[in-house]
Amino acid sequence: MAGPLLRMDAIEKSFGAIRALKGVSLALERGEALALVGDNAAGKSTLMKVLSGAVIPDRGRIFLEGKPVAFRDPQDARRLGIEMVYQDLSLCDSVDVGKNLFLGREPVRRIAGIPVLDDAVLYRRTAEMLAGLDIQVASVRLPVRLLSGGQRQAIAIARAVSFQPRILILDEPTAALAVKEVEKVLALAQRLKGQGVAIILITHRLQDIFRVCDRVMVMFEGENVAERSIAETTLEEVVRLIVRAA
Ligand SMILES: Nc1ncnc2c1ncn2[C@@H]1O[C@H](COP(=O)(O)OP(=O)(O)O)[C@@H](O)[C@H]1O
Ligand SMILES: [Mg+2]
Secondary structure, three states, X not given: OOOOOEEEEEEEEEEXXXXXXXXXXXXXXXXOEEEEEOOOOOOHHHHHHHHOOOOOOOEEEEEEOOEEEOOOOHHHHHHOOEEEEOOOOOOOOOOEHHHHHOOOOOOEEEEOOEEEEOHHHHHHHHHHHHHHOOOOOOXXXXXXXXXXXXXXXXXXXXXXXXXXXXXEEEEOOOOOOOHHHHHHHHHHHHHHHHOOOEEEEEXXXXXXXXXXXXXXXXXXXXXXXXXXXXXXXXXXXXXXXXHOOO
16 A cells, blocks of 8 residues: 555644644654654654644644544544553553453443443453453452552553554653563563554653664654664664754
């Protein structure tokens, strides 16, 4: 098929006097893993919120498989196969693993015509989904606040994956994790990429992009300042691009 899976073209967004995005363009191929890097406040999260429908851009266009699209909210983006896992995860802490995965779309069955929650199906499907992604938790009935940071991140990713996205955006998925947990989350991202999901990974852990990503895009003060194929760059060069010391 001709053309990229996704193209964002000259996206602009201001918050009051702050010009968070000053005309940023981005392309993503099918099944590609793109790293999005840059200093704090460079505009990475805002750009991805535009892509996931959480922020409405002031200007600019988005094309999916060459067709112009516009998102009014995250549901619009979800319908077209775009999911974002936020830095703060948006899980319900007091709710268990299974109910977090199925939040807002709990399976129901009917007893004498009256719909009742079908917990047996919910927990069985949760266990199947987690097994399919090689995610381990002690129990699908554990409130997520009792999980480790890495497990919580994995559950948030599993929830996003359950919508069968074509594009999965991960915003700093390893920022708050212990080293061993970082490995698991990276392995999960790699597995999803292997399944054909295109991934956009925002991270400050630059060593990770060399393991998971095909390409890196560098943002600086609301602009896309560089793009490199991972095979053709080095950690040192990416650092230089980020701080613009080159
Ligand atoms: N909802 C918002 N309201 C006001 N300013 C915002 C909002 N979201 C982001 N910003 C500002 O936009 C700029 C870019 O932020 P952000 O996209 O979060 O950067 P990054 O993810 O690269 O750290 C920052 O100056 C930030 O303070
Ligand atoms: Mg951010």
